[in-house]
Amino acid sequence: MSKMKLFLVSLIAVIGILGGCNSEGADNEQSNVANNQPESSESNASDNENQEKMVTISVTKKKGEETVTKKEVPIEDGAILMDVMKKNFDLKEDGGFITTIEGIEAKKSEKMAWMYSINGESASVGASDLELTPGDSVNFDLHSWE
Numbered sequence: 840m841s842k843m844k845l846f847l848v849s850l851i852a853v854i855g856i857l858g859g860c861n862s863e864g865a866d867n868e869q870s871n872v873a874n875n876q877p878e879s880s881e882s883n884a885s886d887n888e889n890q891e892k893m894v895t896i897s898v899t900k901k902k903g904e905e906t907v908t909k910k911e912v913p914i915e916d917g918a919i920l921m922d923v924m925k926k927n928f929d930l931k932e933d934g935g936f937i938t939t940i941e942g943i944e945a946k947k948s949e950k951m952a953w954m955y956s957i958n959g960e961s962a963s964v965g966a967s968d969l970e971l972t973p974g975d976s977v978n979f980d981l982h983s984w985e
Contacts (some may be wrong), residue, residue, distance in 0.1 A: 889962050893917075894975045896927070898940050907941055914971050921954075921966040924979075935967050938981070945981055955979045 888906040912927045924930050924937065931939035937953045938945055947953045955962050956978050962969065971977075 842927070859926070869953075885965075886937055892973045894923070894971050894973065894977060896977045896979070897930070898979045900943070902980060905976070907943060914973065918971045919967065920957075920969040920971055920977065924966060932956060935965055937966060938952045940979055940981075941982060950983050950985055951981055952984045953979050 852881040892914055893911050894914055895909065895911050899905060900907060908928075910927060912923060912951075914923055921932070923939075924940075929939075929941050930937060931944075940953060945953050953968065957969065958976055
């Protein structure tokens with residue numbers, strides 16, 4: 840009888856040890872899954888944040904009749920339009936006024952100028968003074984100022 844008790848106690852101990860090891864492994868796996876999940880969510884949130892910090896800038900001629908280029912560009916908080924234009928386009932300026940975009944020059948002799956609108960509204964400040972907001976849509980158009 841004592842051999843039987845010893846056998847049962849040993850069997851229970853082995854089952855307990857094996858069950859504990861298996862449970863610990865499962866806890867680690869669950870912990871790894873749980874740890875990876877927020878990382879994935881954080882990554883998605885970061886991707887969404889980057890997507891939200893974009894503006895669309897289009898360059899046209901003749902009041903939108905001819906499209907020169909259109910780009911979706913990233914911005915940082917507090918981004919100023921002139922700085923974003925210089926960074927993303929071939930641009931020349933004179934005294935704070937944009938004179939050339941992508942090699943297309945606004946000629947004073949032809950009474951042409953680069954005018955811009957933001958979100959469909961004519962701009963009320965110069966490009967050096969306009970702070971962009973994510974999602975803004977800016978259009979620079981070369982047309983006669985008359």
